[in-house]
Amino acid sequence: MENIIAALDLQDQTELVVEKAMEMAEKFGSKLHLVHVVAPMGNYVATNIVDPLSGMETAVLPNELDLIEVHKNTAQERLDKIISGLPAGMVKAEVLIGAVEDEVINYAREQKAGMIVVGSHHRSGFARLLAGETSVRILHEAQIPILVIPTIENK
Template identity: 35%
Template sequence: MLYNRILLAVDLTDESIKVAHKAVALCQGAGAELIMLHVIESLNYAYTGDVPIDITNIQDQLKETAQERISILEAQLDIPFTETFITQGGIESEIHRIAEEQKADLIVVGSHCRHGLALLLGSTSNGVLHGAPCDVLAVKVSP
């Protein structure tokens, strides 16, 4: 089965380039379109409730920094992106939403090797896998 629309979900850490190269190779092999997504976890969501201060400026700075890092990542790759998204909210739910809206047939995410308590509590790649509207490829990255 070949993929037509691949969604690359990146956390913009240093390991993102390894995940991106894997997605690019898949796109080139299948002739697929590549969509990039970065989700900024809402501070309200991260702290499971209302934050008693105005966090608008902080969220704007996070989005600006994410756009800069995405531009750097795009410049390192040999493929044009069909679209690039920076969204805010719950990471897994936003990845699912964008994958569904964009009719992606594969989601590529990085998987940090978790052990012990972190493994029991789950990971983003595991959360993406459960409930995804399409196939998911978790690319193993070193801690």
């Protein structure tokens, strides 16, 4: 297995997912790709909102592209920090933009990955319905093995 993809949400339990993915990469002599996806948030427009009574600017809504760029840069910084503690040359990091499941699966196909490693947050009930559980959606779409690492969501 030449490549393993670790899809990271960069939340509290990311280190656990990276640790398990690195363990798999070492066992199989694979290159590890740490992937984080920034999902577009909606259709924001650069706007100045002015209070007509005072003539004062009350809020600035940033352009969505600016927000995406900020999120992308922040994610890249976090991935770079994670990589700094891992074996040199064995790990690559990518920040992708789009729908999480689609981007992870497409990236895995492009890299001819043999496995995808994801974390699962153990949501239940209404929270699970709203969140849609990304790991389950990737499991249904990918044509390669998926390793799901159970994580505990901090409350």
